[in-house]
């Protein structure tokens with residue numbers, strides 16, 4: 387797992403947005419693989435990344451016409467046109483501003499009559515397009531990934547999940563601070579669904595995430611901080627801002643900054659594509 391530390395949430399957005407754009411632009415559609423498959427999150431952390439991607443599309447430097455997306459999660463029982471549904475979030479902040487074909491976007495249906503079937507179908511659809519190329523995610527204050535709350539199985543798949551009280555509290559800000567209005571359940575991809583992606587990138591910003599980031603980075607793989615599962619992923623990257631590093635040891639921060647310095651030197655010498663190739667072949 388790599389950790390890249392940028393100065394601010396805006397810099398995180400620029401870095402991750404530019405990286406995703408590069409990967410999408412490098413993708414060459416073929417008969418066997420016509421679409422680049424991107425996993426996406428909601429939340430405030432990825433907003434600067436979405437803004438950057440929108441900017442690049444509007445400038446003509448990026449197109450989503452060969453991209454298919456799968457979102458991580460959705461509340462159960464919230465109508466999709468509710469202002470706080472993840473359907474509304476994605477449409478308002480991203481899909482309505484880019485050139486993606488609406489039928490290439492997928493979000494779990496939290497109002498499906500048969501929720502178990504909805505989850506199984508989601509896994510099937512991901513497989514049918516050849517799996518996810520890059521899954522971008524955020525992280526909850528308790529270290530959760532998507533809605534894989536503390537204690538979630540690290541081999542979990544897309545399923546119905548009861549939300550942790552901490553998550554209900556954290557998300558109440560979107561529901562006029564009315565705790566009773568926050569849904570108690572969600573549909574979410576599992577940790578194993580995320581781990582199946584060829585590459586995973588998490589955006590982690592703000593002091594509120596500092597404890598979770600330290601637990602995930604410094605304390606090994608632990609099912610109580612589910613994002614820590616990414617230590618065993620062959621190609622995972624966490625991009626955080628300075629505020630999110632506040633609970634990390636100085637030595638840890640310096641270590642990852644030094645790695646990045648060497649990485650930059652290597653990329654300058656051999657080029658990013660060559661470095662990525664070594665990662666695909668398992669050297670990471």
Ligand SMILES: N[C@@H]1[C@@H](O)[C@H](O)[C@@H](COP(=O)(O)O)O[C@@H]1O
Nearest residue numbers: 427429430431524525526532533
């Ligand atoms: N299910 C979402 C997560 O996918 C997201 O990462 C988290 C953090 O959101 P924010 O980025 O707003 O802190 O919120 C929710 O719980």
